[in-house]
Amino acid sequence: MKKPYYLILLILISLFSCKRxxxxxxxxxxxxxxxxxxxxxxxxxxxxxxxxxxxxxxxxxxxxxxxxxxxxxxxxxxxxxxxxxxxxxxxxxxxxxxxxxxxxxxxxxxxxxxxxxxxxxxxxxxxxxxxxxxxxxxxxNITLPFIQMSEDSAVRNKQAARVERIIKRVPDAYWTLYAFNNLRFYFNQKELKSFYAMFGNEAKSSYYGRRLKLFIDNQPLSQNQFVNSIFADQEAKPVTLIDNTKKLNMVIFWASWCGPCRREIPSLRRITEQFSKDDVRFVSVSLDAKKENWLQALKKENMSWQQLIIPQQEYVKAQAKYNLSLIPKIYLVNNKNVIVKKIDGFDDGNEDRVKTFIADYLSKN
Structure with missing residues (x-):
C-alpha cells in the first residue's frame, strides 16, 4: 500500500526544517x-x-x-x-x-x-x-562601521573596494549591515544599489537590510537634486520646503537638542537680516521627535524666518532625501531645485562664507 502523499510532504518539510x-x-x-x-x-x-x-x-x-x-x-x-x-x-x-x-x-x-x-x-x-x-x-571587522570615507577619489575607491570584498566574503553578515547604518551617507544611490545586491536574502530581509533598502529607495537619483518635500509649520499646516519663485532658498536642518545647531542661530539671524526676502527664502527644518521641544526652542530663539518640522513617520525617508548624517546642515538651492552649495556642521567661519556666496550668486542671477 502506498503512503499517502501528505505523509511524504510532512517528512520533506521536517527534513528541510532540520537544516535551518x-x-x-x-x-x-x-x-x-x-x-x-x-x-x-x-x-x-x-x-x-x-x-x-x-x-x-x-x-x-x-x-x-x-x-x-x-x-x-x-x-x-x-x-x-x-x-x-x-x-x-x-x-x-x-x-x-x-x-x-x-x-x-x-x-x-x-x-x-x-x-x-x-x-x-x-x-x-x-x-x-x-x-x-x-x-x-x-x-x-570590529572597526568596519567607523570607516571615514576619504574625499580623495583614489583613496575612496580603495575603501569602497574593501567594503565590496567584505560583503562578498560573508553576504549575510549582520555587522556589515550594521556598518551601513553609518556608511550609507557616503554613497550615492547607484553605489548603494550595487552593494545591496551583494547581500544574501537573509540579510536583505533583516531589520538593517530592510532599513538600507528604504534608504536607497528614497535617495535622489542625483546628489545635486534637492527633493521639494512638504513639512508642517507650528500650526501643523503643510508648507512646501522650496519656494520656486525665489532666486535662492536657504534650508537649515537642525534640532533643539543639537548644541552646535543652537550656537549657529545668532549667525543665521544676521544672514537672514542682510538679504531681501524677495530674492532669498529662508527656512529651518527641525528633526525633533517631540514637537513640544521644538516649539519651546522656537520661543526661546525667536527665529523670524519660516520654521518647519519633519513628521516622525517621515524621518527615515528624510534622512535619505537630504543625507542627514549630521546636523546642522545647510543647503542653498536654486529655483530649479538644484543644490548650488552645501555646508555640513557648524563653524564660526560659516557666516561669512554663506553671506559671500549668496551675494555673489544673486549678483550673477
Missing part, C-alpha cells in the same frame, strides 16, 4: 563571577529592560533560545549585578588583536548555534568570545 538553524545557545564559564544571575538584552531598542536571565552556578550559566523562523544575528549584551547591586556588562576582549592592546567591548554580535563566553574576573582582561561565522566576522 533556529536555535541559539550561550554558554558562560567565568571565574570570579559572584552574581547569582546574568541578564541577556538585545542592544536595540535602547533603554529597555533585559529580555531574559540565567542562573549562575560556580561562574557557569547558559541561555537557550528557539525561534519559529531562522535566527538572524543580533547585537546583544550580557550583564550581571556586582556586590553593590550595580548592573555591569560582561566585557568581551577581541582575540584578533595583540594581547597587549586588546580592545574590549560591552556589546557583541550573537549568531545562531553555540556561543561560548569564558574568562576570569580576577585577571581583568575581558572575557573571550567564541561563536559561529557571525561572531567571528564581527571580531575580525
Amino acid at each position: 538553524n533556529n536555535g541559539v545557545t550561550i554558554k558562560g564559564d567565568i571565574r570570579g563571577l559572584k552574581s547569582k544571575w546574568v541578564y541577556y538584552k538585545p542592544v536595540f531598542p535602547q533603554m529597555v529592560r533585559p529580555s531574559d536571565s540565567a542562573k549562575v552556578t560556580d561562574g557557569k550559566f547558559e541561555f537557550n533560545f528557539q525561534s519559529d523562523t531562522a535566527f538572524f544575528a543580533n547585537l546583544v549584551s550580557i550583564s550581571y549585578l556586582d556586590e553593590k547591586g550595580l548592573r555591569k556588562p560582561i566585557v568581551v576582549a577581541n582575540p584578533y588583536e595583540p594581547a597587549k592592546n586588546h580592545s574590549r567591548y560591552t556589546d557583541f554580535v550573537l549568531g545562531p548555534g553555540l556561543t561560548t563566553i569564558t574568562g576570569d574576573f580576577s585577571k581583568n582582561t575581558g572575557a573571550i568570545l567564541n561563536g559561529g561565522t557571525q561572531t567571528d566576522f564581527y571580531l575580525r
Whole structure:
C-alpha cells in the first residue's frame, strides 16, 4: 500500500526544517563571577529592560533560545549585578588583536548555534568570545562601521573596494549591515544599489537590510537634486520646503537638542537680516521627535524666518532625501531645485562664507 502523499510532504518539510538553524545557545564559564544571575538584552531598542536571565552556578550559566523562523544575528549584551547591586556588562576582549592592546567591548554580535563566553574576573582582561561565522566576522571587522570615507577619489575607491570584498566574503553578515547604518551617507544611490545586491536574502530581509533598502529607495537619483518635500509649520499646516519663485532658498536642518545647531542661530539671524526676502527664502527644518521641544526652542530663539518640522513617520525617508548624517546642515538651492552649495556642521567661519556666496550668486542671477 502506498503512503499517502501528505505523509511524504510532512517528512520533506521536517527534513528541510532540520537544516535551518533556529536555535541559539550561550554558554558562560567565568571565574570570579559572584552574581547569582546574568541578564541577556538585545542592544536595540535602547533603554529597555533585559529580555531574559540565567542562573549562575560556580561562574557557569547558559541561555537557550528557539525561534519559529531562522535566527538572524543580533547585537546583544550580557550583564550581571556586582556586590553593590550595580548592573555591569560582561566585557568581551577581541582575540584578533595583540594581547597587549586588546580592545574590549560591552556589546557583541550573537549568531545562531553555540556561543561560548569564558574568562576570569580576577585577571581583568575581558572575557573571550567564541561563536559561529557571525561572531567571528564581527571580531575580525570590529572597526568596519567607523570607516571615514576619504574625499580623495583614489583613496575612496580603495575603501569602497574593501567594503565590496567584505560583503562578498560573508553576504549575510549582520555587522556589515550594521556598518551601513553609518556608511550609507557616503554613497550615492547607484553605489548603494550595487552593494545591496551583494547581500544574501537573509540579510536583505533583516531589520538593517530592510532599513538600507528604504534608504536607497528614497535617495535622489542625483546628489545635486534637492527633493521639494512638504513639512508642517507650528500650526501643523503643510508648507512646501522650496519656494520656486525665489532666486535662492536657504534650508537649515537642525534640532533643539543639537548644541552646535543652537550656537549657529545668532549667525543665521544676521544672514537672514542682510538679504531681501524677495530674492532669498529662508527656512529651518527641525528633526525633533517631540514637537513640544521644538516649539519651546522656537520661543526661546525667536527665529523670524519660516520654521518647519519633519513628521516622525517621515524621518527615515528624510534622512535619505537630504543625507542627514549630521546636523546642522545647510543647503542653498536654486529655483530649479538644484543644490548650488552645501555646508555640513557648524563653524564660526560659516557666516561669512554663506553671506559671500549668496551675494555673489544673486549678483550673477
